[in-house]
Amino acid sequence: xMEISGWGRYPRIAAExxxxxxxxxxxxxxxxxxxxxxxxxGRSYGDSALASRVSEIHYLDHFIEFDAHxxxxxCAAGVSLDTILxxxxxxxxxxxxxxxxxxxxxxxxxxxxxxxKNHHKEGTFSQHVSxxxxxxxxxxxxxxxxxxxxxxxxxxxxxMGLTGIILAATLKLKPIRSSEIIQTTIKAPNLDRIHxxxxxxxxxxxxxxxxxxxxxxxxxxxxxxxxxxxxxxGELRAPIPPQLPMPFDLPPFILNRSSVKTFNAxxxxxxxxxxxxxxxxxxxxxxxxxxxxxxxxxxxxxGFLQYQFVLPxxxxxxxxRTVLETIAQTGRGSFLAVxxxxxxxxxxYLSFPxxxxxxxxxxxxxxxxxxxxxxxxxxxxxxxxxxxxxxDARMKEATFKASYPHWRTFEEIRARYxxxxxxxSLQSQRLGLQ
Amino acid sequence: MKKILxxxxxxAIAEATARLWAQxxxxxxxxxxxxxxxxxxxxxxxxxxxxxxxxxxxDLNDFERHKEAIKxxxxxxxxxxxxxxxxxxxxxxxxxxxSFERTLKELNTNAISVISLSTxxxxxxEQQKNGTLVVISSVxxxxxxxxxxxxGTAKGMVxxxxxGVRNRLHPSGIRVITIxxxxxxxxxxxxxxxxALWSTPETIARDIYRGVATGKDIxxxxxxxxxxxxxxxxxxxxxxxxxxx
Numbered sequence: 001x002m003e004i005s006g007w008g009r010y011p012r013i014a015a016e017x018x019x020x021x022x023x024x025x026x027x028x029x030x031x032x033x034x035x036x037x038x039x040x041x042g043r044s045y046g047d048s049a050l051a052s053r054v055s056e057i058h059y060l061d062h063f064i065e066f067d068a069h070x071x072x073x074x075c076a077a078g079v080s081l082d083t084i085l086x087x088x089x090x091x092x093x094x095x096x097x098x099x100x101x102x103x104x105x106x107x108x109x110x111x112x113x114x115x116x117k118n119h120h121k122e123g124t125f126s127q128h129v130s131x132x133x134x135x136x137x138x139x140x141x142x143x144x145x146x147x148x149x150x151x152x153x154x155x156x157x158x159x160m161g162l163t164g165i166i167l168a169a170t171l172k173l174k175p176i177r178s179s180e181i182i183q184t185t186i187k188a189p190n191l192d193r194i195h196x197x198x199x200x201x202x203x204x205x206x207x208x209x210x211x212x213x214x215x216x217x218x219x220x221x222x223x224x225x226x227x228x229x230x231x232x233x234g235e236l237r238a239p240i241p242p243q244l245p246m247p248f249d250l251p252p253f254i255l256n257r258s259s260v261k262t263f264n265a266x267x268x269x270x271x272x273x274x275x276x277x278x279x280x281x282x283x284x285x286x287x288x289x290x291x292x293x294x295x296x297x298x299x300x301x302x303g304f305l306q307y308q309f310v311l312p313x314x315x316x317x318x319x320x321r322t323v324l325e326t327i328a329q330t331g332r333g334s335f336l337a338v339x340x341x342x343x344x345x346x347x348x349y350l351s352f353p354x355x356x357x358x359x360x361x362x363x364x365x366x367x368x369x370x371x372x373x374x375x376x377x378x379x380x381x382x383x384x385x386x387x388x389x390x391x392d393a394r395m396k397e398a399t400f401k402a403s404y405p406h407w408r409t410f411e412e413i414r415a416r417y418x419x420x421x422x423x424x425s426l427q428s429q430r431l432g433l434q
Numbered sequence: 435m436k437k438i439l440x441x442x443x444x445x446a447i448a449e450a451t452a453r454l455w456a457q458x459x460x461x462x463x464x465x466x467x468x469x470x471x472x473x474x475x476x477x478x479x480x481x482x483x484x485x486x487x488x489x490x491x492x493d494l495n496d497f498e499r500h501k502e503a504i505k506x507x508x509x510x511x512x513x514x515x516x517x518x519x520x521x522x523x524x525x526x527x528x529x530x531x532x533s534f535e536r537t538l539k540e541l542n543t544n545a546i547s548v549i550s551l552s553t554x555x556x557x558x559x560e561q562q563k564n565g566t567l568v569v570i571s572s573v574x575x576x577x578x579x580x581x582x583x584x585x586g587t588a589k590g591m592v593x594x595x596x597x598g599v600r601n602r603l604h605p606s607g608i609r610v611i612t613i614x615x616x617x618x619x620x621x622x623x624x625x626x627x628x629x630a631l632w633s634t635p636e637t638i639a640r641d642i643y644r645g646v647a648t649g650k651d652i653x654x655x656x657x658x659x660x661x662x663x664x665x666x667x668x669x670x671x672x673x674x675x676x677x678x679x
Contacts, residue, residue: 018624019621019624021621021624022471059446059621062474062475062477062478063477063478063481063482064474064477064478064481065477065481066481086457087457087481087482087483
């Protein structure tokens with residue numbers, strides 16, 4: 001038994017964690033009674049990769065095939081995005097979609113159906129996956145794609161590991177001519193302006209905004225919009241970027257209302273001009289937080305809760321205003337708050353994105369935070385939105401079932417493909433899935 | 435481009451090291467017991483950048499076939515610049531205490547087979563007038579302890595043998611590198627509880643990769659094992675025998 005947690009370090013549980021080194025071993029483990037959940041690098045924030053029995057797919061990490069003409073790459077599920085970048089950036093290939101950390105596995109990226117700064121143009125990660133190799137609860141190995149077991153494919157992409165164990169996948173890499181990004185930063189003094197800027201720059205390859213969620217009144221929603229384009233000339237390099245260690249838990253009092261407020265004001269005002277342009281490395285554009293290993297320790301021993309929701313486009317702005325006003329009133333500043341305009345949703349049953357606005361916040365764990373988040377849940381539901389399962393550690397079953405209407409179909413497909421009684425996480429149990 | 439031959443290629447440390455070498459575009463030849471896994475691994479290494487990666491399937495307890503496997507590799511790659519011997523088992527110490535057969539089996543796998551391979555490779559390198567022999571020994575071979583002395587004996591034998599080979603081949607310009615990892619989190623040690631002194635195969639691989647490039651004789655990895663073992667070796671036997679290590 002060992003103590004494990006998600007990236008938010010809440011909750012922590014004692015679990016039986018093992019690292020199978022062959023598919024036969026996993027198959028064998030499926031014969032025993034009880035449920036298990038697969039886990040990659042443990043970067044989901046809440047309890048989606050927590051269970052009393054956890055299979056870490058660490059050793060399933062080899063490349064299988066690469067077609068240098070088309071960019072199709074097949075690899076085992078434990079290969080990390082970091083490894084793909086190290087191997088393929090120097091050869092002129094990039095990930096089609098990447099989340100804000102490169103320390104996630106292919107299996108995890110598919111199970112959470114992660115998105116990135118290009119969601120408005122490219123959709124989620126799984127939309128670039130053409131085939132998945134899976135192990136079902138009855139020990140059978142099957143393929144899943146848009147034509148082979150298509151329902152299983154739609155349930156597995158975004159299915160939080162609850163349909164079976166992802167063994168390998170094929171995805172299409174994207175050709176690049178430089179490993180650098182041309183980054184443009186635009187200051188938006190309030191929520192209406194950031195909305196206009198997102199609309200105006202919907203043609204940008206990458207876009208994301210940092211938002212000051214402690215700003216109130218006329219400044220409510222003041223943001224910095226960051227746009228990115230792949231440079232078309234220059235070097236193709238994948239150096240191992242220096243990482244700063246975070247060797248201890250920060251004492252809990254350091255991140256408080258006034259420190260966050262000071263930081264936010266400084267961060268917003270350090271930008272002198274409304275438009276600035278820089279040429280930056282891909283890792284500083286996509287992975288600023290990966291620079292600090294274990295940055296999750298910033299929140300101290302109690303850990304933190306990530307809260308990411310999406311509000312559909314019509315009415316989304318009004319909902320966003322209500323959420324921001326509610327947070328600003330409580331004065332519970334989120335150190336990192338990220339706003340992004342999503343493109344259209346995909347047909348997967350539990351994939352998170354919907355066309356509209358998504359806001360990601362984090363809060364130090366504590367009793368009053370749970371109350372605040374329940375209030376925010378209500379606002380999100382009232383505006384037809386939902387929460388991202390990869391970040392959730394506390395959503396109620398009713399909230400989940402009201403906002404993910406395909407959950408019944410998802411359960412039917414799990415039953416048909418022998419997943420019931422074999423795969424479960426603390427999250428799936430909390431959300432009332434079988 | 436180097437021609438690299440790896441024994442026990444599917445072991446976690448060998449695999450991680452092979453990946454680093456593959457990224458530099460080297461030519462590789464793998465020897466392992468598990469046919470399916472070593473085939474998979476060859477494909478993986480080529481995708482990572484190896485010029486080529488071929489293999490042969492062999493149980494290294496079959497000493498008779500060692501020479502032939504080395505010959506096959508040398509032919510396939512047109513020579514061998516670096517050979518890494520990485521196979522091994524961590525036998526059950528308690529069971530070995532009760533059974534000489536088991537002890538002998540552990541010694542054969544972890545010491546005698548390594549000595550056999552090293553003998554053939556030393557002669558090949560001497561004939562080629564170049565080569566680097568890299569062998570994974572262990573900190574466990576530095577001193578006998580009740581918890582693990584059969585494995586430790588095998589590794590100690592390997593360490594001592596390599597000292598001799600290094601001394602013999604030094605005039606010919608051939609390098610012999612003894613790798614002494616501490617506790618590493620691999621499938622071989624999956625049943626152990628892991629504490630602060632444990633490290634990952636990737637860390638060991640980086641030290642091997644760097645050590646081969648710079649040409650050290652003995653590499654403790656991670657480096658903190660060097661002072662730890664210095665202290666452990668310096669404890670007088672009269673005290674050491676009373677300790678529960």
